[in-house]
Amino acid sequence: xxxxxxxxxxxxxxxxxxxxxxxxxxxxxxxxxxxxxxxxxxxxxxxxxxxxxxxxxxxxxxxxxxxxxxxxxxxxxxxxxxxxxxxxxxxxxxxxxxxxxxxxxxxxxxxxxxxxxxxxxxxxxxxxxxxxxxxxxxxxxxxxxxxxxxxxxxxxxxxxxxxxxxxxxxxxxxxxxxxxxxxxxxxxxxxxxxxxxxxxxxxxxxxxxxxxxxxxxxxxxxxxxxxxxxxxxxxxxxxxxxxxxxxxxxxxxxxxxxxxxxxxxxxxxxxxxxxxxxxxxxxxxxxxxxxxxxxxxxxxxxxxxxxxxxxxxxxxxxxxxxxxxxxxxxxxxxxxxxxxxxxxxxxxxxxxxxxxxxxxxxx
Amino acid sequence: xxxxxxxxxxxxxxxxxxxxxxxxxxxxxxxxxxxxxxxxxxxxxxxxxxxxxxxxxxxxxxxxxxxxxxxxxxxxxxxxxxxxxxxxxxxxxxxxxxxxxxxxxxxxxxxxxxxxxxxxxxxxxxxxxxxxxxxxxxxxxxxxxxxxxxxxxxxxxxxxxxxxxxxxxxxxxxxxxxxxxxxxxxxxxxxxxxxxxxxxxxxxxxxxxxxxxxxxxxxxxxxxxxxxxxxxxxxxxxxxxxxxxxxxxxxxxxxxxxxxxxxxxxxxxxxxxxxxxxxxxxxxxxxxxxxxxxxxxxxxxxxxxxxxxx
Numbered sequence: 001x002x003x004x005x006x007x008x009x010x011x012x013x014x015x016x017x018x019x020x021x022x023x024x025x026x027x028x029x030x031x032x033x034x035x036x037x038x039x040x041x042x043x044x045x046x047x048x049x050x051x052x053x054x055x056x057x058x059x060x061x062x063x064x065x066x067x068x069x070x071x072x073x074x075x076x077x078x079x080x081x082x083x084x085x086x087x088x089x090x091x092x093x094x095x096x097x098x099x100x101x102x103x104x105x106x107x108x109x110x111x112x113x114x115x116x117x118x119x120x121x122x123x124x125x126x127x128x129x130x131x132x133x134x135x136x137x138x139x140x141x142x143x144x145x146x147x148x149x150x151x152x153x154x155x156x157x158x159x160x161x162x163x164x165x166x167x168x169x170x171x172x173x174x175x176x177x178x179x180x181x182x183x184x185x186x187x188x189x190x191x192x193x194x195x196x197x198x199x200x201x202x203x204x205x206x207x208x209x210x211x212x213x214x215x216x217x218x219x220x221x222x223x224x225x226x227x228x229x230x231x232x233x234x235x236x237x238x239x240x241x242x243x244x245x246x247x248x249x250x251x252x253x254x255x256x257x258x259x260x261x262x263x264x265x266x267x268x269x270x271x272x273x274x275x276x277x278x279x280x281x282x283x284x285x286x287x288x289x290x291x292x293x294x295x296x297x298x299x300x301x302x303x304x305x306x307x308x309x310x311x312x313x314x315x316x317x318x319x320x321x322x323x324x325x326x327x328x329x330x331x332x333x334x335x336x337x338x339x340x341x342x343x344x345x346x347x348x349x350x351x352x353x354x355x356x357x358x359x360x361x362x363x
Numbered sequence: 364x365x366x367x368x369x370x371x372x373x374x375x376x377x378x379x380x381x382x383x384x385x386x387x388x389x390x391x392x393x394x395x396x397x398x399x400x401x402x403x404x405x406x407x408x409x410x411x412x413x414x415x416x417x418x419x420x421x422x423x424x425x426x427x428x429x430x431x432x433x434x435x436x437x438x439x440x441x442x443x444x445x446x447x448x449x450x451x452x453x454x455x456x457x458x459x460x461x462x463x464x465x466x467x468x469x470x471x472x473x474x475x476x477x478x479x480x481x482x483x484x485x486x487x488x489x490x491x492x493x494x495x496x497x498x499x500x501x502x503x504x505x506x507x508x509x510x511x512x513x514x515x516x517x518x519x520x521x522x523x524x525x526x527x528x529x530x531x532x533x534x535x536x537x538x539x540x541x542x543x544x545x546x547x548x549x550x551x552x553x554x555x556x557x558x559x560x561x562x563x564x565x566x567x568x569x570x571x572x573x574x575x576x577x578x579x580x581x582x583x584x585x586x587x588x589x590x591x592x593x594x595x596x597x598x599x600x601x602x603x604x605x606x607x608x609x610x611x612x613x614x615x616x617x618x619x620x621x622x623x624x625x626x627x628x629x630x631x632x633x634x635x636x637x638x639x640x641x642x643x644x645x646x647x648x649x650x651x652x653x654x655x656x657x658x659x660x661x662x663x664x665x666x667x668x669x670x671x672x673x
Contacts, residue, residue, distance in 0.1 A: 093567075
């Protein structure tokens, strides 16, 4: 138990004191009656803050908040040692806790956080997990190669890797024309925006899964990456076998550079957590999990944004833009954009020492 | 003794956060039961809200289809398609936004959590950040909703005559590993809390009750009804301890006259007085004030008596 700062509450005993203090026969109740005005003022401020943010609070009250909070906190530690009034003790405990949550509440609103996120926070978080990105990239490439090789050796593997619902006529033995048709453009935009939205929902789901499974030391995340990439490898083999290698690459690249990049980041974010929990260095496992988890969460918000972009690209340009060159141009542009944004765009952090700065203000 | 046992359970959940100024803030970890209750409430609210949105959209759509130009098929399909997109986006935003926006708010709790009186807090006394809230909510899906969908999907398929095989066990295992997670750590954290560095604590909103020693016989020392003064000696006041004092306080604040009469009789017998009738409240107020004065006096000299057994 910390010693309360005696001066602060003796100093304010001369302030407005309710008239009935002397009627209290107990010393601890007199202590309480002297201070309950301050407590109730604090409770009023905290209640308004909980109700609807800072706008309803006057400047005067806002300035008084840290002082009132510390008065209440030291009252609590004094009361614990001198009073047996259970009602007052539980009131003070709840008051101090509520005030603490407001004094140390989230400092940024959602929009301020989003701005910080887009202009630096996101790319910084991505750079911080570079090692995991490298590992995930290796795993993804290996998965695609494995898929290719398996199907190249035995076509039966294709049916095991690619669910029949997804194949849509893209099966071994299909004619070159049938395959070509699946890559063709649609004649109108009819149905495509719904298609985009469902693609987004599906892909975002896969990404969140890849991230969340990182919790099990990252192993399931990696398995998910391998499986998805093996499916892709099998598909690419099918087209390449029919002499459509370049066409499938162009068709995939339109949205693939964004989508696969997003899946890569999601897998890497999951792996980042798993790796930090498995090898926490000099931190406790829980601390390591929390630090890496928050960093990965930032990456994941970005991944959701990338999935929106990929869903739109998959539905519109990929189905509407014809010609290998045009498709490569779109895909390539996005790849360059993401790489530049993540690895070359390094703005100065908008604010540093988030927690310490505020602590100094209130201290 | 069941009350003492309950206190033990609450004490096990008590934690102390130390703020940057060095002030200890007491918190109580939320019980697993209340968290389950909050989750069920949130789930019900979400499902109801999504269904209401769905019904509104359906009503609006019917309006368009009836009033709109029937001849132009393209226009109708365009409108329907737009609605599909809107519905998917609404579902996504509502599903994640519900938790994110509310837990980032000043109360740090969803409607369900507020109803059961708990909130999210950063573990160890730091500041709750948007990153932490996002991280803990991204994991909720794989912890609860995916395995549930998996489980029910498997059940439906097996009911349709399809052999579920090991899927059934995989779903159950997945479900119970995450469901069991909060039971295997003392802070009742779920997997999302571990990743985010958060925990869920009780957020009591207690009103300040009146000071007992300013009212009735506790203040004046004599009864308003009979005018009798109750004075207790050293010996009579040294029977009970803090636990009994606080139980008596609760009784005086909320109990009915007949309960007070029973307490009055018990105390009289214990301290060797002859229990009278008609002036129980004044007697108990006086006894409470004098017992508290004695115990608090001892406390200032570092002597504490936890209950009547010590």
